[in-house]
Amino acid sequence: MGTLAAVVGFAVLTPMVLVLFAVVSVTSTAIGIGAAVRGLTRTTRVAHRVPVPGKDPAHRIYLSGPVLRDVSRCARAAVRAAHSRLLALPDQEGPESLFARLWRRQSIRNHDGPLILPPASVAGGYALGFATVVLLIAMATAVHALLAGLVVLGVRTTACVLRRFEITAQALRGITTDCATCQQRLVRPAFACECGQIHHNLVPGDQGVFRRTCLCGRRLPTLLINGKRTLHACCGLCRSPLPASAQSVPAVHLPVVGGTAAGKSAFTRAALTRLNHAYTASSLHSILLGDKHLRRLVHLYDAPGEVVERTEHLEVAAFLGLAGGMVLVVDPHARIDQKTVLDRLVETLAETRGTAIPLAVVISKADALPPACHPYAGVAPDPSARSMAARQWLLDHGRIDLLNSADNHFTQVRYFVVSSQGADVPGDDPASPVLWLLGLPPK
Amino acid sequence: MMSCGPHCPTGTTFPVKALRRGRCAHGRLPRARRVCPACARAVPREYAEASSRAILVVGTDQAGKSTWLAEIVRQLSTGEIAHTVPGLSVHLLGDSSRARYANLDAPTTEPLLISIRRPGAKPVVLALYELPEDCPPDLFGMAAGVVRLVDPTRLPGVRRLFGLEPLHPTSPWAHRVPVAVTVSKLDLVWDMFDNGSPLRRPSPHGRDYVESDGLDVHHEVEAWLTRWGGVDLPSGHRCFALSALAGGYRVADPLLWLLTRFGALGVARGRS
Incomplete structure (x- = not known):
């Protein structure tokens, strides 16, 4: 009898347990998925719009990286939600899971009546359901992460390509x-x-x-x-405004150097006036020259003579490191040794950017010379012939040291004679040294 | 080493390798000139990076070392020598060299740094050291060339001629660097040479050093030194004679010969 009851009990209870196991598994999976989806939708907003130290004061775009962090947060939230809905043990703070509630009811019945369902099979059903949910979450997260990663990669690649394109285009155009x-x-x-x-x-x-x-x-x-x-x-360093054309036109820095009272400021004033630019009592003049095919932003530095004559001043004169050409003003009446001035300049250039730049040697105050002694006396108004005549004039006046040193250091040297006393004195256009250094045709 | 610029709050020195995009470690522009790590004095970049050569100018007291240095640098820097070698230019490197040149009579071991350039040739940087005749022999190991100035009035033969007392002979030399044995004060013994002597004709002009003229002078001066006695001629020497007074006469010849030995100046084999 006992054996029959055991066989009948086993034959009846086993299918019941199996069916119950399957039902519990499917139910728990469905509940878990529901909990996971609700967990996804309940995720708090990611705070990616905060300033990052060392970065510019701007929001970071969501698709450039924060989306990946959110994918990870979503997956973790979904797993936590499924666990708390299905498997979590009784907790004072959180809601009670299905398994915990069933387990508590089963425990009560164990005290009151006979054992109906084996708790182990219920636990197995919920565990299987939870594993299924986690697997589904993992698959969904992988797909989500792959898609989000592709988007992030695309955004970052696009930004990098555009950034490189702009930098290369600026470099090719010579814009610094x-x-x-x-x-x-x-x-x-x-x-x-x-x-x-x-x-x-x-x-x-x-x-x-x-x-x-x-x-x-x-x-x-x-x-x-x-x-x-x-x-x-x-300027990011000194906050001084840059010219509007600084980003679209190549800049050329031209220091106007020479000894004290060599006539640098008079030359700069005359050149700026000729270039239709107002002269101000400043050591820096920024002007836009050339037509639309060959436009240049020219920074003319009217360097005080003391800077050139004192090494300690010269070695901190950073404009020499940017020079794309140089104007050396030579006063034929000055007592100062122009060769020493050139030596100091060459030495400082060699320390910073080298001397591979063109040099315009401007003989100033030539209007004070007798007409017969003028460098251009009897010379045709041709730029090359005039340059040769000015060079020969310096040579005749014992400045071969200056000429040879200039020829040996600089890529190109041209000589000009500029007078600031009006058009009746023979001489070059004051703007011509600047235009020659820029490779622009004379006016 | 480099030193921080005036806009840098720290104002320290740092190795050149620490330079990042032309800025010091504090992100500021440094001073342009490099400095010696030991004494923090400025070292011209051309001297530090070019193949600089040390030339010792040795001689007894009053042999004319300072006068020769002053005259050679004057001729080089004012371009007079450019009439002999076209296109040659020279500049004194660094403020210390310029100060040294301005006061050559001051006793110092500070070298005179000069950079010599010619069209189409690499620059040559020379460090000219003025040293006494009895300087330590180990100094010759670092020298690329020696200009030994010989005062003719100290040589026994000349002193006999002038009726002066003989002096103690100098110790012989033994070193392997090129030595330009140069008789200074040529104007004092000018009348000893006949009109056909190569010493009576000025230095030839040309782009390169004229070897034939140099050899003529060498044989002539060597013969006179042998006759006068008192000079122990080392191996690898070349004899010269010059006068640094009254605008200078054949002043540049020893230096030009040394430049040919360094490969910095071409040699013309024929007579110009």
């Missing part, structure tokens, strides 16, 4: 960013938002591909072709 105030070459200009925040690195990147959003909410273009050239550029 130089601050004439602090006399330093910059990597790129800084831009001030209307809110006053300075963006030092306004290029395509993880803060924006075509545009970026300043922390104040304003949208700023990151590319020159996208409108960046209309923004107000400034």
